[in-house]
Amino acid sequence: MVKRLAAPAIILAGIVAIVATVYALMGAGHPSDNVHYPYVCDTCGAVVDVSEYRADYPKNWRTPKGAPSDSVVTCLRCNRGWARPVAPPCPTCGTEYVLFMGDDRCPRCFPEAAEKVRKLHGKDSIFRRP
Numbered sequence: 082m083v084k085r086l087a088a089p090a091i092i093l094a095g096i097v098a099i100v101a102t103v104y105a106l107m108g109a110g111h112p113s114d115n116v117h118y119p120y121v122c123d124t125c126g127a128v129v130d131v132s133e134y135r136a137d138y139p140k141n142w143r144t145p146k147g148a149p150s151d152s153v154v155t156c157l158r159c160n161r162g163w164a165r166p167v168a169p170p171c172p173t174c175g176t177e178y179v180l181f182m183g184d185d186r187c188p189r190c191f192p193e194a195a196e197k198v199r200k201l202h203g204k205d206s207i208f209r210r211p
């Protein structure tokens with residue numbers, strides 16, 4: 082009985098060790114190095130993955146003058162627009178939306194949030210994949 086269980090236990094221990102090593106290696110870099118989400122430029126509309134902005138950090142990560150937060154970066158495509166992050170899909174309705182400062186709630190679940198963004202930025206914050 083003990084012998085029978087020994088092999089799977091060793092394999093399991095091996096898997097745990099590998100997973101722990103992978104996590105340790107991942108943790109060595111910036112915590113968000115492996116995160117992917119799009120950034121959308123409010124001027125040219127370019128959709129660029131955050132990894133591209135982080136690729137040549139801090140060269141590609143330029144916070145525009147007057148930006149409300151350092152999560153806003155200068156667009157890599159047109160070099161003058163403000164690129165903003167897209168929020169993870171809303172847990173309620175699955176909508177992906179651009180994070181405009183002012184109101185970060187889901188524009189579909191909270192029409193007043195969409196209205197606020199429209200008033201402040203003149204834009205619709207719902208993200209449409211290109």
Ligand SMILES: [Zn+2]
Binds near residue numbers: 124156159162
């Ligand atoms: Zn742009």
Ligand SMILES: [Zn+2]
Binds near residue numbers: 172174175187189190
């Ligand atoms: Zn929603």
